[in-house]
Amino acid sequence: MAKTGAVWGIDIGQCALKALRCRAHEKDSNKIVVEAFDYIEYPKILSQPDADRDELIREAIETFLSRNEIKGDRVAMSVPGQSGLARFIKLPPVESKKIPDIVKYEARQQIPFALEDVVWDYQALEGGSQDEGYALETEVGLFAMKRDQVSKALAPLEEAGIEVDTIQLAPLAVYNYTCFDRMNNLEDAPAFDPESPPPSKVVLSLGADTTDLVITNGYRVWQRNIPIGGSHFTKALTKELKLTFAKAEHLKRNAKKAEDPKAIFQAMRPVFSDLAAEIQRSLGFFMSNNRGAELDEIIALGNPMKLPGLQRFLTQNLDQQVTPVESFPGLVGGSVTATPQFEENHLAFATAYGLCVQGLGLAQLSTDLLPDELITSRLVRAKKPWAVAAAALLMVGMTANYAGYHSAWGTVDVEGDWSGPITQAKSLSGTSGQYTGEFSTLKEQFNTIKTIGDNLQSNADGRLLWPELVMAVDAAVPIDTRPKDQRERTAKDVTQREEVHIESMDVQHFEDLSTWFQGGVAELYEEARKSEAYVAARAAEVAAAKKAAEDAAKAAASADAAPTAPGAPAAPPADGEVVEDEELPLAGEDPAADVGMEQDSFGDDGMGGDAAPVGPTGAGYIIELTGHHFHNTNDAVDVKYDATDEGQEFVRKTLVKNLLEKSIKLPDGEDGAEQEVMLKDLGISYPVIVTKGRIESIKYDPEALEGDEMGANRRRNVGMEDVNPFDQPRRGAPRPAADAEPVDPDEGLWKLRRYDFKLQFMWQPKPRHERKAAAAAADTAADGFDGTASTDPTGGFNG
Numbered sequence: 001m002a003k004t005g006a007v008w009g010i011d012i013g014q015c016a017l018k019a020l021r022c023r024a025h026e027k028d029s030n031k032i033v034v035e036a037f038d039y040i041e042y043p044k045i046l047s048q049p050d051a052d053r054d055e056l057i058r059e060a061i062e063t064f065l066s067r068n069e070i071k072g073d074r075v076a077m078s079v080p081g082q083s084g085l086a087r088f089i090k091l092p093p094v095e096s097k098k099i100p101d102i103v104k105y106e107a108r109q110q111i112p113f114a115l116e117d118v119v120w121d122y123q124a125l126e127g128g129s130q131d132e133g134y135a136l137e138t139e140v141g142l143f144a145m146k147r148d149q150v151s152k153a154l155a156p157l158e159e160a161g162i163e164v165d166t167i168q169l170a171p172l173a174v175y176n177y178t179c180f181d182r183m184n185n186l187e188d189a190p191a192f193d194p195e196s197p198p199p200s201k202v203v204l205s206l207g208a209d210t211t212d213l214v215i216t217n218g219y220r221v222w223q224r225n226i227p228i229g230g231s232h233f234t235k236a237l238t239k240e241l242k243l244t245f246a247k248a249e250h251l252k253r254n255a256k257k258a259e260d261p262k263a264i265f266q267a268m269r270p271v272f273s274d275l276a277a278e279i280q281r282s283l284g285f286f287m288s289n290n291r292g293a294e295l296d297e298i299i300a301l302g303n304p305m306k307l308p309g310l311q312r313f314l315t316q317n318l319d320q321q322v323t324p325v326e327s328f329p330g331l332v333g334g335s336v337t338a339t340p341q342f343e344e345n346h347l348a349f350a351t352a353y354g355l356c357v358q359g360l361g362l363a364q365l366s367t368d369l370l371p372d373e374l375i376t377s378r379l380v381r382a383k384k385p386w387a388v389a390a391a392a393l394l395m396v397g398m399t400a401n402y403a404g405y406h407s408a409w410g411t412v413d414v415e416g417d418w419s420g421p422i423t424q425a426k427s428l429s430g431t432s433g434q435y436t437g438e439f440s441t442l443k444e445q446f447n448t449i450k451t452i453g454d455n456l457q458s459n460a461d462g463r464l465l466w467p468e469l470v471m472a473v474d475a476a477v478p479i480d481t482r483p484k485d486q487r488e489r490t491a492k493d494v495t496q497r498e499e500v501h502i503e504s505m506d507v508q509h510f511e512d513l514s515t516w517f518q519g520g521v522a523e524l525y526e527e528a529r530k531s532e533a534y535v536a537a538r539a540a541e542v543a544a545a546k547k548a549a550e551d552a553a554k555a556a557a558s559a560d561a562a563p564t565a566p567g568a569p570a571a572p573p574a575d576g577e578v579v580e581d582e583e584l585p586l587a588g589e590d591p592a593a594d595v596g597m598e599q600d601s602f603g604d605d606g607m608g609g610d611a612a613p614v615g616p617t618g619a620g621y622i623i624e625l626t627g628h629h630f631h632n633t634n635d636a637v638d639v640k641y642d643a644t645d646e647g648q649e650f651v652r653k654t655l656v657k658n659l660l661e662k663s664i665k666l667p668d669g670e671d672g673a674e675q676e677v678m679l680k681d682l683g684i685s686y687p688v689i690v691t692k693g694r695i696e697s698i699k700y701d702p703e704a705l706e707g708d709e710m711g712a713n714r715r716r717n718v719g720m721e722d723v724n725p726f727d728q729p730r731r732g733a734p735r736p737a738a739d740a741e742p743v744d745p746d747e748g749l750w751k752l753r754r755y756d757f758k759l760q761f762m763w764q765p766k767p768r769h770e771r772k773a774a775a776a777a778a779d780t781a782a783d784g785f786d787g788t789a790s791t792d793p794t795g796g797f798n799g
Contacts, residue, residue: 003072003073003074004023004072004073005023005024006021006022006023006035006072006073006074007021007022007023007073007074007075007076007355007356007359007360008020008021008068008070008073008074008075008076008356008359009022009076009077009078009173009351009352009353009354009355009356009359010064010075010076010077010078010157010352010355011077011078011170011173011348011349011351011352011355012057012060012077012078012153012156013207013208013348014045014046014047014207014208014209014229014231015041015042015045015046015207015208015230015231015303016039016040016041016042016060016345016348017038017039017040017042017057017060017061017064018037018038018039018345018348018349018351018352019037019038019039019064019068019352020034020036020037020349020352020353020355020356021034021035021036021037021068021073021356022034022035022331022353022356022359022360023035023360024360024362025332029185029362030180030184030185030187030330031330031331031332032330032331032332032356032357032360032362033332033333034331034332034333034336034337034356035333035336036068036336037336037339037342037349037352038064038067038068039341039342039345039348039349040060040063040064042056042057042060043056044056045208045209045231045234045245045249046208047208047209047231048245054156057156058156058159058160061156061157061160061162062160065160065162070162074165074166074359075157075162075163075164075165075166075359076164076165076166076167076168076355076356076358076359077153077157077164077166077167077168077355078167078168078169078170078173078351078352078355079145079149079150079153079167079168079169079170079369080169080170080207080210080225081169081170081171081210081212081223081225082210082225082227083145083149083153083169084143084144084145084149084169084369085110085111085142085143085144085145086141086142086143086169086171086172086223087106087110087141087142087143088125088139088140088141088142088220088221088222089103089106089110089139089140089142090137090138090139090140091135091138091139091140093134093135093136094134094135094138095133095134095135096130096133096134096135097133099124099135099138099140103122103140103142106140106142107120107122107142107144110142111142111144113144113146117146117147118144118145118146118147119144119145119146119147119150119369119370119371119372120142120143120144120145120369121143121144121367121368121369122140122141122142122143122367123140123141123365123366123367124138124139124140124141125139125140125141125219125220125221125364125365126186126192126218126219126364127139127192127194127219127220128192137192137194139220141221141365141367143169143172143367143369144369145167145169145369147371150167150369150370150371153167154167154374163378164370165359165370166355166358166359166368166370167368167369167370168354168355168358168367168368168369169369170205170212170351171205171212171214171223171225172221172223172354172365172367173350173351173352173354173355173358174203174205174212174214174301174350174351174354175203175214175216175221175223175354175364175365176354176355176357176358176363176364176365177350177351177353177354177357178201178203178214178216178299178354179216179218179363179364180330180354180357180362180363180364181328181329181330181331181353182201182299183201183218185330185362185364186218186219186364189218189219192219195292196292197217197219197220197292197293197294198217198218198219199217199294199295199296200215200216200217200220200293200294200295200296201215201216201217201295201296201297201298201299202214202215202283202295202297202298202299203215203216203298203299203300203301204279204298204299204300204301204302204305204314204322205300205301205302205350205351206229206230206300206301206302206303206304206305207229207230207302207304208229208230208231208304209227209229209231209232210225210226210227210228210229211225211226211228211229211275211278211279211302212224212225212226213225213226213279213282215283215286215295217293218364221365222286222290224282226275226278226279226282228271228274228275228278229304230252230302230303230304230307232271232274232275233252233268233271233304233307234248234249234252235248236267236268236270236271237251237252237264237267237268239267240266240267241263241264241267251264252264252268252307255307255308256308261308265308265309268307272309272310272313273317275314276313276314276317276318279314279318280317280318283295283318295320297320297321297323298314298318298320298321298322298323299322299323299324299325300314300322300323300324300325300347301324301325301347301348301350302347302348302350303345303347303348305324305347306324306347311323311324324347325346325347325350327346328346328349328353331353461767461768461769461770462767464767464768465765465767468664468666468682469623469682469684469763469765471664471666472659472664472679472682472684473502473505473623473625475658475662475663475664475679476655476658476659476662476679477500477502477627477655477658478498478499478500478654478655478658479499480497480498480499489702490637490750491634491636491637491700491750491751491752492634492637492638492639494630494750494752495630495631495632495634495637495639495752495753496631496639497630497631498631498650498654499629499631500627500628500629500631500650500651500654500655501627501628501629502625502626502627503626503627503628504625504626505623505624505625505626506623506624506626507621507622507623507624508621508622508624509619509620509621510619510620510621510622511619512617512618512619513615513616513617513618513619513620513622513762513764514615514616514617516616516622516762517615517616517686518615520690521686521688521690521760522615524688524689524690525686525688528652528656528688528689616685616686616762616764618764619764620683620762620763620764620765621762621763621764621765622760622761622762622763623760623761623762623763624690624758624759624760625655625758625759625760626756626757626758627655627756627757627759628754628755628756628757629650629651629754629755630752630753630754630755631645631646631650631755632646632647632650632695632753632754632755633646633695633753634751634752634753636751636752637751646695646755647694647695647755648689648692648755648757650755651689651755651757651759652689655687655759656687656688656689656759658679659679659684659687659761660679660680660687661678661679662678662679663676663677663678663679664676664677664679665677666768668768668771668772668775677771681766681771681774682763682765682766682771683762683763683764683765683766684761684762684763685761685762685764686761686762687759687760687761688759688760688761689757689758689759690758690759690760691756691757691758693755693756693757694755695753695754695755696753696754696755696756697751697752697753697754698751698752698753698754699746699749699750699751699752700749700750700751700752701748701749701750702748702750703748
């Protein structure tokens with residue numbers, strides 16, 4: 001059906017059906033032309049106990065269709081704000097192409113139902129910016145509605161034969177109206193500055209049962225549904241004056257003509273107060289969450305605003321002028337808007353106005369809650385006539401083609417000229433079928449045997465997985481490689497040993513490793529990447545500075561130069577003089593900590609590269625190593641390290657580095673020959689230190705037996721003044737006599753500085769046959785046999 005270019009905005013409210021028919025203005029893009037309207041009031045308010053909601057809506061739609069022609073027009077309808085969900089999410093700086101994935105993740109968190117049970121849509125609001133493909137200061141509106149409620153809202157219109165093209169929440173339709181009619185559709189608005197946003201307008205849209213509060217500066221919008229509307233004033237009158245609902249409604253609408261207006265307003269006063277209090281509370285909440293916001297004006301919509309005294313009461317209680325909308329500047333159509341019925345009910349048409357703006361493609365917010373499956377079915381239905389025509393045309397062509405071939409076939413002497421070749425062809429076809437059957441049988445047998453072999457190999461290789469893991473961890477843990485006779489049994493020697501002590505290893509299986517990574521590990525991993533890059537860059541700077549100083553000193557010595565002038569490089573140290581390395585600041589303490597990111601060895605798969613980590617997926621194990629080391633600056637034994645060679649950084653440059661880069665010897669070669677296998681090829685990746693402890697001073701008893709809790713275990717020097725486990729004699733030492741001289745409890749103890757840590761890494765086991773298959777595939781690809789054409793002119797067989 002050809003479209004007319006006009007749009008009907010239909011607002012099915014609790015009290016009446018409101019509709020506007022509009023089309024775009026020919027010259028002014030900030031105006032639309034209204035061609036028709038309708039206002040159909042129900043005999044009863046839909047929320048009344050004795051009202052048949054479905055029947056009342058059906059009768060109103062029938063009346064609407066009897067008065068208006070909608071064939072070829074687009075239709076946009078609204079649903080109440082309390083029927084849907086609206087969330088506004090401020091995104092961190094992110095690549096623009098990743099916004100849909102982030103929004104889908106947020107939708108799963110924000111929407112309290114399964115996404116399959118709701119219809120949802122989103123849109124980035126105006127005011128954000130982009131820099132080199134990254135979206136900055138982006139705020140996204142997320143809107144959703146349960147599918148059964150969407151179907152319930154569509155049912156009356158579909159039964160009447162009206163096809164709805166757009167479904168929008170009523171508060172968002174009011175927002176579109178406000179931007180278009182009251183803000184000139186943001187055409188002359190300055191660029192959005194989040195530090196100094198423009199003033200906001202407050203829009204009160206009073207309905208029969210609820211009030212929609214919308215606050216917007218055009219770029220940002222906030223809305224709340226207040227469960228107080230015009231019918232609450234009527235209910236207050238029925239309760240206080242003991243009237244029927246119909247009489248109370250009539251009395252409310254004609255309060256000024258009543259015998260005792262004061263009694264009427266006195267009965268409605270509690271509802272006045274409740275409404276003002278809810279609006280005040282909502283405004284206070286908005287201002288507390290938007291410190292820089294400024295409220296420009298409060299405008300009111302909806303027929304309940306015609307209630308005498310309501311405007312003045314709200315103005316006094318909100319300390320700001322509340323102004324009902326008098327006209328619609330962006331709505332052109334004097335003959336329509338000048339009719340008495342439109343003028344009398346013009347406050348009720350703002351929602352329909354906003355729907356028309358969206359239907360014409362002029363709205364700031366264009367989200368749509370129409371189900372995708374409904375859109376698809378309409379597209380298929382619209383294309384059916386064309387499909388039938390195409391099929392008919394195809395049949396005509398095939399018939400003509402068949403007729404031509406049949407005519408040619410009639411001229412052929414099959415019995416004479418073609419009988420021999422036909423017989424030969426049938427014989428060859430039979431032979432081919434026989435070979436094809438044999439091939440299928442042999443292929444099935446081969447696959448059966450191969451499956452048995454793979455299962456047997458998997459069982460054999462599976463028994464080796466855990467021993468290989470233990471070997472890998474053992475190879476990765478740094479140890480003192482000096483012979484025992486070169487080691488000294490002193491605190492200083494222990495402090496200088498480049499070794500890490502592992503106390504325990506724990507394992508946990510995850511069906512989806514992304515839950516582990518996103519559960520806080522991702523932040524630690526990213527922090528480690530930046531720290532490693534910074535340390536590498538600073539170390540390179542220090543090395544370059546030292547080399548420059550040494551070169552300058554050598555040049556000065558060779559030239560028999562005069563004493564060093566101020567600002568010149570320092571001379572090399574004399575023999576025996578100790579020069580300490582320049583102390584590097586801790587990672588993250590320097591504002592230039594992002595220098596040298598290109599040297600980062602962490603990557604998106606945990607095994608190298610400089611892209612941000614995207615995290616693992618699939619099932620696997622998380623291995624946790626608990627350990628400690630004494631390789632830390634210790635003034636008690638005159639050992640000093642820089643910040644990159646102690647504590648957490650020492651673990652990173654030894655244990656973590658080994659897990660990323662080291663290999664072990666396994667019988668993965670031909671005929672079981674040993675060969676080097678990288679730990680990453682065993683399925684090890686994403687090593688990360690998950691603790692942020694400090695280096696602590698302890699007292700260590702070198703004479704304690706293995707596992708002696710009072711000796712080998714450490715004692716932190718905090719809060720231990722009253723109880724000292726070292727007051728007891730060491731195991732194996734003679735107990736002192738009662739009259740013996742007091743013994744120094746710290747005698748014989750070493751003063752060490754110990755760093756404790758927990759390190760986790762991911763392990764997705766790769767059995768030996770999988771490693772061999774991967775290596776064979778890599779060799780094949782390298783030789784040009786990867787399924788693509790080889791570039792070797794000899795075809796690969798060059799001897």
